[in-house]
Amino acid sequence: MTVTRPTATLPTGAVPAPRTVAHPVAKNPAPRFRFRTSRPDQLLCGALLMVILIVQGWNITRFPTFSDDEGTYLAQAWSVQQSMGLAHYTYWYDHPPVGWIQIALITWPASLIDPSTMTVATMRYAMLPISGISAVLLFVLARRLSLPRWAAGLGMALFGLSPLSVMLQREIFLDNVAVMWMLLAFCLAASPSRHLWHHFGAGLAAAVGVLSKETMLLVLPALLVTLWRHSHRDTRKYAVTGAVAACGLTGLGYPLYALLNSELFPGNGHVSLIDGIKYQMSRDGSGFILAKGTGSHAVLESWLYYDTVLPLGGLAGAVLLLGVLRWSVTARALAGPALAVATLALVVMRPTGYLPAMYVIQALPFLALIIAGAAASVTHTVLRRRRKADESTGLKATRWGLTLVLAAAAAAYVVPHWYESDRTALTADANAPYRAAAAWMRDAVPDPGGTRALVDDALWLDLVHAGYQPGDGAIWFYKADLDPAVAGTLPRGWRDIDYVVSSPTVRRDAVDLPTVRAALEHSAPVAVFGRGEDRIEIRRIAGGTR
Template sequence: MTSTLPAVTGAKVPAQRRPAPTARSTGRTQPPVRLRSSRSDLLLCGVLLVAILVVQGWNITAYPTLSDDEGTYLAQAWAVQEGRGLAHYTYWYDHPPLGWIQIALLTWIPSVLSPDSMTVGAMRVTMLVISGTSAVLVYVLGRRLSLPRWAAGLGMALFGLSPLAVVLSREIFLDNIAVMWLLLAFCLAASPSRHLWHHFGAGLAAAAGVLTKETMLVVLPALFLTMWRHSHRDTRKFALTGAVTACALIGFSYPLFALLKGELLPGGGHVSLLDGIKYQMSRPGSGFILDPDSGSYGVLHSWLYYDRVLPIGGLAGALLLILTWRWSVTARALAGPALAVAILAAVAMRPDGYLPAMYVIGALPFLALVLAGGAASVAHAVLRRWRADGENRAVTAGRYALAAVLALAAGAYVVPHWYDGTRTALTADANKPYRQASDWLGTKVADPEDTRVLVDDALWLDLVHAGYRPGPGAIWFYKADLDPAVTKTMPRGWRDLDYVVASPTVRRDAKDLPNVRAAIEHSTPVATFGTGDDRIEIRQIQAATAGGVR
């Protein structure tokens, strides 16, 4: 984009006057563009948004495999909608409840129109609202950080079309919603208007992101760096003070909520926020990410299985921007996203840290921006050097041809890899065993209302809609051992149950849950769906006296 000068009226410009310096001649970044006032930006962003929504929405209910986390958040959202409190069981302070309250708002309309459709697979469609909004915010942020139009579009495409992003953005994860709020905060922090209320709003949006998923807290230094760079010198202190105050006041509402409920500190007969924090801090680590025998190493390779370009290229782009910060305009403009990537990478590299598979979601938009920014920085440096050389047209044309060849070579490497990863997401049906198990439990069990089934949360709402009692009938398997409100309804332990649905999640975690392990050991499979480690077994408990099969 080139700078424009205001019209001059009432005076003639002297012929000898030199033209006003442009962003290119002074080395400064180009002024940010307002998306709504640029037809070219709106067109490019709109085309990319349609492509992203089509790719992410196609086959969304069938791939990837339903996860217990998705089922938990959706079941908690269902509890909010039904007025049953903040969770479908006793709420304890594992995550702030704002995340699934938002999911409840997103799923409210489809659940009213079709209550039986409030299951994990069907409700994944609502995540397209989140991923589409986040993709647009990535483009807006790129333009506000002075990226050229093509680079902002590249960042948006990397964020929305990477096979890794396609798979993870489909899932009902709190991280996806939290990232949307963080991106909004960055866009407000980089607002070209520099209004104080924009920075105050950035603090509010950041607080919403942290209260959606508390791990977003580590990204706040990068947000405040962005705000520092883009705020007006005269009002910088007020802007930062207002943003930090707004973020802190909203953030402290969570411990205040616990305090008012008498659940801030540990005590007899109730859960507590302090216990929740203690649990999160004491979770067994998954090992060093570069140790081949660690769980973190397996998580890393699960990310790289889908896409190596965005994680590795994004880290390389962040390193390039950090190393060239002193003399690169683009590096200084993208200091915030580069710092976010560095912080998130450092946290992931902790030797004894816990690294969940969805952790990378928080890094995806910043990886995309710094990779696009690194490409823009290299392109700008090369073109500036070529212009400075002042060589003849033939040499210049040859260099442009070389650049085009390099760009095509990069595309030839990326496109096939992305095609393979995305093709799986668009065609595979990983959730057929879950649908078959849901159908069997809904049609083959004689009296669902009086039958007690241990099940993971991916199927919990399916059973509720099939007539099982939510809580004592359809039982989220963790609660059979960990929730006193449930265990007191099982005086004989596993003998008071009728079935256990042994999904991969249930089999994996049963070793730490005595009632669940005993239920599996004292049961026989009556139906099996799928094969291998991904199979789902419906097992009838031998000591059961209630329920039955038609």
């Protein structure tokens, strides 16, 4: 494209002579990253994806230890598959149901082929596609945030291969599903095409992420920052308005569902969304995260036990990007992820808040992005060329050498720590007691269909597939005290129960559950699997036969 300009000064009576001036923007338009057309990006991303899926999938049924939350979400997904409702017991609006509805869809084909595969161990494999999609989305997001290819690969590797990620992304958690949708929202918000429908799609994806796990609300301001930075100035107000409207209107579907079921407001004889929100907001706090002896500090120690690089390195990078380096190119590009990390970190610093172990899952992709961005920034600073044409070859070699030394030092620190933790994840068998207990309850009890057993949700589906009646025979131990519908089937309390499967979760929570505590006190072990605090006891209740 050329433009014509008249000469600055003209002699009297002279005719202006046009001259052409090359337009620099039109002549050299800035290239835009397109993953679907970039062969090198596809090859690098594909190679890393294979490694991530192998590491996360190897030994997935044996490590880490089954958690009660996994069993809860999978049992609720099973209930959806069986058209029994949104939960295997009364759905009381503890979480939005979109997360386990997606899990139900993912696990549905396998359950059709063999219904007995609907157990925590087998269905952990369903988390691999979610982990893989999330890893690819993180790579694409890194490239759209202007990180170089190698830095995007580094971020993807940090996200997928950190021992903390390997442990948590294997588990059937709603947080993993929500992270996938939120990464999609960020990718759409940072779309190089800047189409309005991309931004509307970002709002829709964000709403699905929040409805998968409500704590994703904390990340929405960071998404808005990313959307603002990457939308065109002329259409920004339409992009932001459309994204906010798409997110808000989709999210309103949840309270609308409660309203149509007459369960929005509290009342006698029914659950309500407002009661569920009140419960979540009023849960007993786990203490200040930096105070030793508190529950929150124990959770922090468990995170750092598996990996210190991702949590601490990412948090330090976020502080630098938002504070000291906020005007740098890298800081502007990573403003959204840095704000997400800062927001999530500030929330856990509350001394009165409750901190679940899976909370860090929401921060993992943003921590990985920040570390990768910091590495790219340092490398660029070391290797950048002077604008002078006479830069010496020796200086270039020195800078390359310094960069390689820094990279080798980082690898020397990270690789040994990650190797040991990932080797444990690939070889340890933490779930042998659960498998043995499930087999005993299946084979040693003469009449499963006429037996009542209190069990945690990690084993609930195992018992259902073994022939125990769901809800009446296999009873999730919480419900014996907290669900009036279940308590009504136990008029004699613990005397109406035959067995209690005493897992670490059952023993820990029995303190606040009178029926469960009495069942443990009036029972004797008939089989014990494992040792120490992780043991599982099959306890027969004296006089418990109906």
